[in-house]
Amino acid sequence: MSVLGPKTKRITVRDLLEFKQRGERIVALTAYDYTFARIVDESGADMILVGDSVGQIIAGHESTIPVTIEDMIYHGRAVRRAVKRAFVVIDMPFLSFQVTPEETLRNAGRIMKETGAEAVKLEGGDEEAERHVRALVRAGIPVLGHLGLTPQSVHVLGGFRVQGRDAEGADRLREDAARLEAAGAFGVVLELVPAKLAAEVTQALTIPTIGIGAGPDVDGQILVLYDMIGLNEDFTPRFLRRFAEVGQQSRKGVTDYAAAVRDGTFPAPAQSFE
Numbered sequence: 258m259s260v261l262g263p264k265t266k267r268i269t270v271r272d273l274l275e276f277k278q279r280g281e282r283i284v285a286l287t288a289y290d291y292t293f294a295r296i297v298d299e300s301g302a303d304m305i306l307v308g309d310s311v312g313q314i315i316a317g318h319e320s321t322i323p324v325t326i327e328d329m330i331y332h333g334r335a336v337r338r339a340v341k342r343a344f345v346v347i348d349m350p351f352l353s354f355q356v357t358p359e360e361t362l363r364n365a366g367r368i369m370k371e372t373g374a375e376a377v378k379l380e381g382g383d384e385e386a387e388r389h390v391r392a393l394v395r396a397g398i399p400v401l402g403h404l405g406l407t408p409q410s411v412h413v414l415g416g417f418r419v420q421g422r423d424a425e426g427a428d429r430l431r432e433d434a435a436r437l438e439a440a441g442a443f444g445v446v447l448e449l450v451p452a453k454l455a456a457e458v459t460q461a462l463t464i465p466t467i468g469i470g471a472g473p474d475v476d477g478q479i480l481v482l483y484d485m486i487g488l489n490e491d492f493t494p495r496f497l498r499r500f501a502e503v504g505q506q507s508r509k510g511v512t513d514y515a516a517a518v519r520d521g522t523f524p525a526p527a528q529s530f531e
């Protein structure tokens with residue numbers, strides 16, 4: 258059942274900031290296609306991220322590195338068509354934003370124009386990333402930052418592991434978060450960060466933090482939809498809770514269908530035309 262009424266208003270960056278000010282938690286999920294985006298939007302998510310996790314979840318790559326701008330635009334358009342209320346953010350894929358601020362601007366502009374999304378997300382928060390975020394914000398493109406485990410840098414980080422555990426890593430994360438806020442980002446995803454550090458960063462920023470594997474004391478939570486509903490069945494990290502078992506249900510559906518086709522009970526008269 259949809260929670261959207263006839264006067265549904267779209268969530269904006271201002272709403273997201275006000276959520277933080279009021280202490281209301283932001284509900285975010287990923288989506289990659291029209292059908293699931295509609296379910297996520299109508300079920301009341303505030304933010305939908307067309308994540309470059311599409312590369313792993315939908316295309317079966319081992320990392321997000323092979324994902325292209327064209328992939329993001331294709332999936333972004335499908336999601337955007339479905340969504341009436343949630344704030345839609347599209348990930349900028351690997352090397353679509355790291356080269357020069359001009360190229361970043363051109364690529365983000367394409368994503369915004371061709372998908373109709375409200376914002377882009379990009380990974381990282383060092384001085385170089387700051388220049389790119391500033392260029393986008395100056396051009397009127399809202400930017401969501403992403404710190405902690407930044408999957409596009411998985412080979413530098415040496416795997417998908419918790420970040421900011423040592424003093425040096427924690428200091429870097431604090432500095433990067435402050436830099437992103439100063440550059441004009443409207444929020445920051447904190448991925449795989451110790452809960453205490455995420456809470457501290459959340460307290461220090463005026464913009465909202467959205468956690469994934471970052472504990473409860475952040476301004477919102479995001480999960481990859483397919484992980485959260487049990488479709489990505491082999492993925493069982495500590496930070497994940499499954500709120501449905503759609504993978505198991507789907508297997509049962511397909512097995513039952515195959516049996517019914519084989520024994521001739523499908524289609525029955527009710528599914529046939531006279």
Ligand code: KIV
Binds near residue numbers: 306348446469
């Ligand atoms: O690509 C993605 O799905 C993400 C989320 C995990 C935050 O970046």
